[in-house]
Amino acid sequence: MPTERKKPEFWKMMKNFWQTTNWESNLKVPLAAIGFGLLVGGVFVLTIGKNPIDVYLAIWKAMFGSPRAFLDVIGQATPLVFTGLAVAFAFRTGMFNIGAEGQFTMGMLVAGIAGIKLHWLPGPVLMVVCLAAGTLAGGLWAAIPGWLKAKRGVHEVINSIMMNYIALYVTNTLVLSAWLRDPGYQATYEVPRKALIRNFMGTTANWGITLAVVAVIVVYFLLWRTKLGYEIRATGHNPHAAQYAGINVPKRLLGAFVVSGLLAGLGGAVQTLGVKRRVFQLFGFTGVGLDGIAVSLIGRNHPVGVALAALLYGTLYRASASIQLSTGVPKQVVGIIQACIIFFIAADEIVRYLLKRAARKGESA
Amino acid sequence: MSTPVPFVEMRGIVKRFPGVVANDNIDLDIHRGEIHALLGENGAGKSTLMNILYGLYKPDAGEIRIDGQVVHFSGPNMAIRHGIGMVHQHFMLVEPFTVAENIILGNEPRQGMKLDRRQAIAKVEELSKKYNLHVDPHARIADISVGMQQRVEILKALYRGAELLILDEPTAVLTPQEADELIVTMRQLVAAGKSIIFISHKLKEVLRSCDKVTVIRRGKKITTLPTAGASMNELAALMVGRDVQLTVSKTPATPGDPVLKVENLQALNNRGLPALRDVSFTVRAGEIVGIAGVEGNGQTELVECISGLRSATSGRIEVNGQQVANLPPRQVQEAGVAHIPQDRQKHGLVLDFTVAENIIMRKYFQPPFCQGLFIHQRVTDEYADKLVAKYDVRTPSVQTLARSLSGGNQQKVIVAREIEQNPDLLIAAQPTRGLDVGAIEFIHNQLLQQRDAGKAILLVSLELDEIMALADRILVMYEGQIVGELSDAEATEEKIGLLMVGEQRKGGDTVAN
Ligand SMILES: Nc1ncnc2c1ncn2[C@@H]1O[C@H](COP(=O)(O)OP(=O)(O)OP(=O)(O)O)[C@@H](O)[C@H]1O
Ligand SMILES: [Mg+2]
Numbered sequence: 001m002p003t004e005r006k007k008p009e010f011w012k013m014m015k016n017f018w019q020t021t022n023w024e025s026n027l028k029v030p031l032a033a034i035g036f037g038l039l040v041g042g043v044f045v046l047t048i049g050k051n052p053i054d055v056y057l058a059i060w061k062a063m064f065g066s067p068r069a070f071l072d073v074i075g076q077a078t079p080l081v082f083t084g085l086a087v088a089f090a091f092r093t094g095m096f097n098i099g100a101e102g103q104f105t106m107g108m109l110v111a112g113i114a115g116i117k118l119h120w121l122p123g124p125v126l127m128v129v130c131l132a133a134g135t136l137a138g139g140l141w142a143a144i145p146g147w148l149k150a151k152r153g154v155h156e157v158i159n160s161i162m163m164n165y166i167a168l169y170v171t172n173t174l175v176l177s178a179w180l181r182d183p184g185y186q187a188t189y190e191v192p193r194k195a196l197i198r199n200f201m202g203t204t205a206n207w208g209i210t211l212a213v214v215a216v217i218v219v220y221f222l223l224w225r226t227k228l229g230y231e232i233r234a235t236g237h238n239p240h241a242a243q244y245a246g247i248n249v250p251k252r253l254l255g256a257f258v259v260s261g262l263l264a265g266l267g268g269a270v271q272t273l274g275v276k277r278r279v280f281q282l283f284g285f286t287g288v289g290l291d292g293i294a295v296s297l298i299g300r301n302h303p304v305g306v307a308l309a310a311l312l313y314g315t316l317y318r319a320s321a322s323i324q325l326s327t328g329v330p331k332q333v334v335g336i337i338q339a340c341i342i343f344f345i346a347a348d349e350i351v352r353y354l355l356k357r358a359a360r361k362g363e364s365a
Numbered sequence: 366m367s368t369p370v371p372f373v374e375m376r377g378i379v380k381r382f383p384g385v386v387a388n389d390n391i392d393l394d395i396h397r398g399e400i401h402a403l404l405g406e407n408g409a410g411k412s413t414l415m416n417i418l419y420g421l422y423k424p425d426a427g428e429i430r431i432d433g434q435v436v437h438f439s440g441p442n443m444a445i446r447h448g449i450g451m452v453h454q455h456f457m458l459v460e461p462f463t464v465a466e467n468i469i470l471g472n473e474p475r476q477g478m479k480l481d482r483r484q485a486i487a488k489v490e491e492l493s494k495k496y497n498l499h500v501d502p503h504a505r506i507a508d509i510s511v512g513m514q515q516r517v518e519i520l521k522a523l524y525r526g527a528e529l530l531i532l533d534e535p536t537a538v539l540t541p542q543e544a545d546e547l548i549v550t551m552r553q554l555v556a557a558g559k560s561i562i563f564i565s566h567k568l569k570e571v572l573r574s575c576d577k578v579t580v581i582r583r584g585k586k587i588t589t590l591p592t593a594g595a596s597m598n599e600l601a602a603l604m605v606g607r608d609v610q611l612t613v614s615k616t617p618a619t620p621g622d623p624v625l626k627v628e629n630l631q632a633l634n635n636r637g638l639p640a641l642r643d644v645s646f647t648v649r650a651g652e653i654v655g656i657a658g659v660e661g662n663g664q665t666e667l668v669e670c671i672s673g674l675r676s677a678t679s680g681r682i683e684v685n686g687q688q689v690a691n692l693p694p695r696q697v698q699e700a701g702v703a704h705i706p707q708d709r710q711k712h713g714l715v716l717d718f719t720v721a722e723n724i725i726m727r728k729y730f731q732p733p734f735c736q737g738l739f740i741h742q743r744v745t746d747e748y749a750d751k752l753v754a755k756y757d758v759r760t761p762s763v764q765t766l767a768r769s770l771s772g773g774n775q776q777k778v779i780v781a782r783e784i785e786q787n788p789d790l791l792i793a794a795q796p797t798r799g800l801d802v803g804a805i806e807f808i809h810n811q812l813l814q815q816r817d818a819g820k821a822i823l824l825v826s827l828e829l830d831e832i833m834a835l836a837d838r839i840l841v842m843y844e845g846q847i848v849g850e851l852s853d854a855e856a857t858e859e860k861i862g863l864l865m866v867g868e869q870r871k872g873g874d875t876v877a878n
Contacts, residue, residue: 226738230722230729237717244674244704244712245726246695 025348026300033351034298034312037341044336045329054327055337061326062319068203069318075204075275077314079104081212082267083292084299084306085219086138090156090260091301092223093253094236099145099160100264101289102167103138105282107268109171110137112279115191115272116180123194130195131211131269138265139258141167146257150250156257164289168282175281186281197274206274212307215263220303222259232256264289294338298345313338370433372397372560373418373449373529378427380413382769384761387413388424389584395529400551400561402571402592404604405581406801407773408759411564412454414581415531418562419451420444450522451531454772454799455710456514458506464513465489465502468521492520497553510661512543519550529560534772536565537799540660540827548574566773566801568597568611580604605803613809616817618837621650624701624790624821625671630680630690632666640666642845644680648790653812653822655836657829657861663845664825665707668794671823672704673697674712684790698727701789705780705796707825713779714767721749721763724782756781757804772799784811791815794825809835829858843867 042052063073083100090097097103111134118126145159174180180188199206223229234242235252243249267288272279295313299305320334344351371394380388387410395401403411416422418429420438428435431447438444441451458467465486474484489502498516506514515535522530532551536544551561551574565571571578572592580587580603587603601609625648634640640663648654658664669675671682673694682690684700692700706712714723725734725745733744749763758777760770767775776799783791793812797805812835816822826832832839839856841849841864849864 225740225742227730227735227740228738230740234715234718234726238711238715240711241713241715241726244672244694244706246693246698246730248693248695 026302026305028355029348029351030298030300030305030345032355033344033348034341036344036351036354037337040340040344041333041337044340045333048329048333050327050329055323055329055333058323058326058329059315059319059334062322063315068201071200071203071205073311073314073318074209075199075206075314076317077310078204078206078209078212078274079267079271079288080291080295080310080313081307082215082270083264083289084295084310085215085303086260086264086267086289087292087296088299088301088303088306089219089223089263090257091296092236093232093256094239095149095156095253095257095260097142097160097257097260097264098157098293099142099163099289100260100292101285101287102160102164103141103261103264104268104271104289104292105164105167105171105286106137106141107134107265108272108276108286109167109174109268109279110134110265111269111272112188112191112276113174113180115195116189119192119195121195123192126192126195127197127273130191130273131266134269134272135262135266138268139262141265142257142261143254146254146261149257150254164285168285171279172281175279180279182278185278188279190278191273195273196277197270199274204275206270208270208274211266211270215266216303216307219263223303228255264292294342297342312341369396371395372432374430374433375414375418376428376430378414378417378429379425380410380417380422381425382413382761384765385759386584388417390427391581391584391586393579393586394589395560395562397528397560398555398558399576400555400563400574402575402578403562403564403581404566404568404571404578404600406583406604406759407777407799407804408771409581409604409801410584411581412533412771415451415533415562415564418444419449419531445522445525445527448526448528449531450525450527450529452515452518452522452533452535454533454537456518458514458517460505460507462506463502464500464504464506464509464517467506467517468492468502468524470521472525488524489520492523496520496523496550496557498550511538512540512546515539515543515547516550527559529562530554531562531564533564534566534799535563536567536570537772541829542659544570566799566805568600568802571600572597582606601802604801607803609802610806611802613806613813613834615813615835618652618816620652620837621819623647623649624685625823626681626683627667627671628681628683630667630670630682631678632670632675633678634666640845641670641677644842644845644847646840646847646850648821648823650789650819650821651816652837653816653824653835655832655839656823656825656842657832657839657865658827658842659865660827662842664794664842666845667842668704668707668792668823668825671697672702672706672792698786702792703727703783703786703788703790704792705783705794707794707798709772709776709779709798714775716766716768718767719764720753720758720760720767720770720778721745723767723778724749724752724763727782727786752781752785757807773801773804776800777804780808780811784815788820790821790823792823792825795827796824797826797828797831829861832861833858841865 045052045055062069064070083104086100087097111130114130114133118129121129141163145156145163148154148159149156175188182189197206197208223233231247231252234245234247235249239249291313295306295309299309316334316338320331323329323334324331373395375393378388378391391414405411417424420441420443436447468489469485474481486502493500498520500513500516535547539547555561563575575592577589578592579589582604597611601611628645630641630644632641644667656664666675670677673692677690681688684702687700689697689700710716728734729740734741746763753760753763756777759774780796797808812822824836833856837853839851840847841861851860
C-alpha cells in the first residue's frame, strides 16, 4: 500500500521542483555564459593566429574522442566534485571557504600516512580507515578558521588562506622526512595495493566517482530536506532572521565550515587512494581546491550544478594537456577560456542582457 | 475648457508573474501639479505598476506616453531622463556613504577627473533649502533616522531632475509627525509644478493630501475619482470589494494573572548608549498593553530584550514566573513568547526561503514538521496552505519565494506564523505596518480574540490610532523611560501626544522620578 501513496507524491514533488526552479538563472544563463566564454576565448585564439575551431574540436575530443578520454575527464572531475561541493556548502551559510585547497591537501596527506603506517590492517578496513582519516583531517583543518570565524568574528578568508600555506609546507616537510620518504623518490612510500581504490582501464577514473555521486546526493538532501540544512540556509541568507528563529548562528557557522572541510578532505583521500598512490612533494598548490571555487561558482552553489561544472572543468583540464600537441596552440589558451567562462558566470547581468538583445533581434527579424 | 494632455499616460498595462497577473490592462493618467493616490489591497499590483513606470520591469503589454509621446523604457536611467523619479517601499541607499554622496551618486559634479565635493555639498544644500527637505549632507546613511533617509531618497530623485515623483508607501516607515512633514513637503513640490504619485494604505492621509485617487483591485483598475467628496468608507469598500469596519469594536478586558513582568530593566542601544533606563511594567493575561512613543525612545530595545535578541545590562524579565532576561531566543520562545518583529525584512523573514519555509520558522525543529533529522515536506506544505488561506496571504503557492510577495503579504506571513504559535505572551511590534484596511481589520480582530482567549499582548506601535483602538492600558515611552500610564478610558490623543514628547511626566510631575 505504501507504494500506492508514494507515486502521486513523487510526481507532485517533481512537478513542484519543475515549477519552482528558476530555469532562467539556473540553466539558461550558466549555459549561455559557457557559450560566451568559449566564443570570447576563441577570439583570443584568433589573435595569436590560430584557428579557434581546432581548439573547440580538441575540447570536444578531450571529452568524447575515445572511451579512455572520457574516463580521463571523469577522473579529472572527481576531485573537483568534492572541493566544489565543499565551497558550495560553506557558501550556503554565507561563508567563503577558500581553504578547500588546504583541506584537500591535508586529506591527501593524512590518507597516505594512514595507508603507509597502518599497512598491517586488512585491505578493505585499511581503505576505509584511510578515507576516514583523510576526511577528518580536512574537517579539522577547516575547524580552525571556522572556530575563529564563529567565536571571534575573524574573517574566514584570511585564515583559510594561511591554512592553505601551512598545509602545503606541512605536507612537504613530512613527505621528505625519513619517516615517510621513499628513498629515490620525491614522495612517500606507496600506499599498500590492497587499500587502493580500483581505477577504470588504467585511467585516472576510479571507483571514487561513486563516493562523489553519493556526496552530491547527500549534500542535496542535507541542505534541502533536513533540519540542519534549514538552519544552514537560513543562517546564510539572513543571520538576523536565523537568530530570531532561535538558531544558534555561531554554532551553525562552525558546523557548516567543518562539513565543508570534511568534503574537501574526503576528496583528497580519494585522490591519494584512487590516482596518486603516494603523496608527492608539492611545488605549489594542487589547484584542485582553488578550482573548486570556480566549479562552485559555475554550478551556482547547487550540488547538481557542481557535478556538471566539475565535468566541464575536467574536460578543460584534459583538453589543456592535449591541445598543444594536437593543434600547436599553447595550453594556456585553455586557462583563458576558463577565465572567460568564469567572467561571464560572475557577470551574469551581462549574459542576461546579451540574451535579451538576442531575443529582441529574433522578434524583430 | 479643454483638458490638457496628461504628463504621463499609461495605457493597457499588463504584467504577469509566474502564477499571477499583477497588472491586468491598467490605464492611468497623471497631470502636472497633481498628487495622485494609488490605492489597493496588498498584492493588488501597485508597486508593480510603478516599477513599470520607473523602467524596472518591462510590461507584457501596453504603452507609456509622456507629454503625448510614446516612450519605451529600457531601465530606470531612461525613466529618470524623462523626469520620472521613484522612492521605493524598501530604500535603496548606500549605507556607508554620506548623504551628499548618495544624492549625487551616478551624476557627480566633477572637476576634471575628480569628484568636486564642495560643489556637491553646495548643490545638495541648495536643493534641500529650496524644497524644505532638511538633511545633513555630511552624515552617513547608517547613522540617520528613517525619516531623513527618506528625504535623501526624495532629494536624490529631485537632483536628477524628477518632474514626477513616485512615493511607494512613504509613510509606512514614518512617525506620524514625520508623515505630517512629508505631506507639507509634497504640497510644496506640487506648488512648484511637480507631480506626485502617492501610495498609501492610510485612507485618512490619502483624503487629506491627494487630489485624485485611482483604486486597483486584484490587478484591475476599478476607478479614478477626485478625493474631494470621497469618504474613507467609500474608498475602503472600493479597494476591498466589500464593506470594511474601519473601527474595531471591543469589549472591556478582564485581566487575570500577570504573564509578563519587567522590573528595573536597563539596556544599551547599538551604539553602546543607554537605551532603557529602569523600565518596569506588567502585562496580565487577557489584556492588551500598548506602548506609545516617538520612534527611537527605547521601544525597539525593549522588545528585543524581552524576545531574547538583545542582552539586558540589569533588571529582570519574567514570563509566567520564569526569568527570561538574557536567555537565547529559542528558550524565550519555549517560555511562551511569540514576537512579530518591527522590521519584517531584517528579522521577520528569510526572503530567499519559500513562504512555507518561512511559515514554519518557529516550528521547524518540532514534530510533526521535523521527524528525526528530516523536515517533513507534506506536513509543512499542508500547514502553510492552511495559514495562507486563513490569513488571506496572496501568493501563487506556498512554494513561492517570500521575496516575490508584495510588502503587505510578507507582513501577513509573519503575523500568521506568530499568532498561530498560540503563545501566552504575544509581542506585536508594528503588526499592521504596510497592511491594507481589510487586512488590518482582520489582524485587529485576531489580536482581540487572542486577548479574549486569555493571552497577554504587548502592542508596540507608532500609530496612535492603532494603540488607542486596541490597547486596554497605554504606556508612553520617552528617552528610555516609561513616562506615563493611561487607561483606555482616559486616553486622548492630546494626552498621549504630550507625554510622547516629554512635556509632562508621570502624575503631572515635571521632574523625572
Ligand atoms: N518580482 C516578482 N516576482 C514574482 N511575483 C511578483 C513579483 N513582484 C510582485 N509579484 C506579485 O505580483 C502581485 C502584485 O504585487 P505588488 O508588489 O505590485 O503589490 P502591491 O499592490 O504593491 O501590494 P502591497 O500593498 O502589499 O505592497 C503579488 O501577487 C506579488 O506576489
Ligand atoms: Mg507594494
